[in-house]
Amino acid sequence: MLLRLIKSNRNAGYLLFPLILAGIFLLQLKIPGALPEYLFGNTRLLPGLPEYFLQEYPVLKVVVATLVLFALSILLYRINREFIFLNSWSMLPVFLFLFLVLGLPVYGRLHPVWFAGLFFLPAISRLFQAFDVRKPYQNVFESGFLLGIGSLFYFHLLFLLPAFIIGGKMIARDTRWREPFLVFFGAAIPWLLVFSAHFLLDLMPDLLQWIRNSILQSNEEFLKNLPLLVFVGYAGLLIFIGSITIMKQYSEKKVRFRKFFTFLFYTFLMSILTFVLIPGCNSEMLVITAVPVSFLLSNFFDTVKKTLYKEIAFSLIVILSFVLLSIQMKLWPGF
Numbered sequence: 001m002l003l004r005l006i007k008s009n010r011n012a013g014y015l016l017f018p019l020i021l022a023g024i025f026l027l028q029l030k031i032p033g034a035l036p037e038y039l040f041g042n043t044r045l046l047p048g049l050p051e052y053f054l055q056e057y058p059v060l061k062v063v064v065a066t067l068v069l070f071a072l073s074i075l076l077y078r079i080n081r082e083f084i085f086l087n088s089w090s091m092l093p094v095f096l097f098l099f100l101v102l103g104l105p106v107y108g109r110l111h112p113v114w115f116a117g118l119f120f121l122p123a124i125s126r127l128f129q130a131f132d133v134r135k136p137y138q139n140v141f142e143s144g145f146l147l148g149i150g151s152l153f154y155f156h157l158l159f160l161l162p163a164f165i166i167g168g169k170m171i172a173r174d175t176r177w178r179e180p181f182l183v184f185f186g187a188a189i190p191w192l193l194v195f196s197a198h199f200l201l202d203l204m205p206d207l208l209q210w211i212r213n214s215i216l217q218s219n220e221e222f223l224k225n226l227p228l229l230v231f232v233g234y235a236g237l238l239i240f241i242g243s244i245t246i247m248k249q250y251s252e253k254k255v256r257f258r259k260f261f262t263f264l265f266y267t268f269l270m271s272i273l274t275f276v277l278i279p280g281c282n283s284e285m286l287v288i289t290a291v292p293v294s295f296l297l298s299n300f301f302d303t304v305k306k307t308l309y310k311e312i313a314f315s316l317i318v319i320l321s322f323v324l325l326s327i328q329m330k331l332w333p334g335f
Contacts, residue, residue, distance in 0.1 A: 003301060003314040006092055013091030017073070020098065025066045027329070029059065045203075045210055046152045046194075047112035054110065061110055068114045073097060075121040076294065083128040084260060084295055085302075093298040099317050100290040103231050103324025105283055112153040113284040119150030120157060120288060127164060127263070130172040130179075131256060140168040140179045144186025152190055155214035156281045157288065159274040161187050163266035171259050214280045222283055227327055231320045232286070238313060239268075239293060242300035249303065261299075264292035 006013045054061050073094045080093045101107055106114075123146035130136035130143075143164060151158035161184065168183040169175050198207045222228070246261060253261075271289040275281050304310045 002318065003092075003311050004307070006090075006095055013095070017091060017094060017098070018070075021066060021070060024102070024325070025062060028062045045206055047115075047154070047210070050110045050112075050115065065110055065114065068118065069098070069101070072114070072117050072121060075118070075125070076291065079121065079125050079128065080295065080298070083125070083131075084257075085298075090298070090302075092301060093294040096297050096317070097290050097294040099321040100235065100293060101287050103228070103321040103328070104286055105225070105228070105328060106287060107325065107328065111284050113287050116150040116154035116157050117287060117291075119146045119153075120160075121291065123147040123150065123164065124267075124291070127167050127171060127183075128260060130168070131259065132173050134173050135178075136172045137178065137182055140172065141182040141186040143168070144183035145189060146186075147183075148187035148190035151187070152194060154284070154288075155211060156274050156278060156285055158187070159278065159281075160267060160270045160288070163263065163270045166266050167263040171263060215278060216280050218279045218282065225283075227324050228283065231324055234316065234320060235293065238297055238300065238317075242296045245300050245303055246296070261295070264295055268292040268296070 006016070050064070054064060076097055077091065077094050080090070081088055084093075123143045126139050126146060127143040130139040133139070144161075147157065147161060147164055164187070165180045165183050168179040172179055194207070195204075198204045243265075250258060268289060271285055271292075275283075275285045275289070301310050301314060
């Protein structure tokens, strides 16, 4: 079945992943405007730059959106192979990430969250490089700096800073106050530069309005999207089971595994709290949440011994993802 094929044959995974992306890409080209566009509105701010350069090129928008998703998948694969499951060639976390984000309303749009992800994943990678290192000042600073740059595209990424501060304190060896401070300082520098530039260019009102809207203005009725609620609820059930699985294994795992998954748990927790508590945070935050969830579910599917159960669970993720995507693309008239 599909899960066993992805896990047991890396060449099949390498072939299947680009084929899925190419198929969805061609479907979007065949049905122009199938996915609603994202309009930021203010092209004088960093999140509005993709809209400014690509607003008159709909085909190029689809190309860029597909390439960004492909780049995110490669970055996630590298984290999995270099830090989570050392020297593993498994594409399972990548497929889980792809199927988790395919059904989201933000998929296929040039939403700033995709560009934020291009900095969020390297920020995780730089933090993981600090593992068991004394005085990893450069690593933790760069991790915070990359997170800060990502938050310039997607403001809510900044609410994940506490998880990175905890990670800076937890992952390195013999840490004191400097590592958490450098994470915070690194994240603050891009914002200091942006505030200075907007002040000098007399664009401060635009920046403050964007921050205010990001926190207070909701543009989506998540609770009225029943198919998405079903998908998120099913993913939540798997996350709960996967968390229990990790807790049972926790004492048997290596220190590296425990620290990395603890950090991923804090990242997941902060993203969920931001989504629930910040009115201006909409379902696009689930793209960020999908990163730690991909690793968590990958561990779950690797450790569960009952093949039939995990094949059914994985297949349901795939089916629900494509059902949601087809609804988003209006392939089911009248739904």
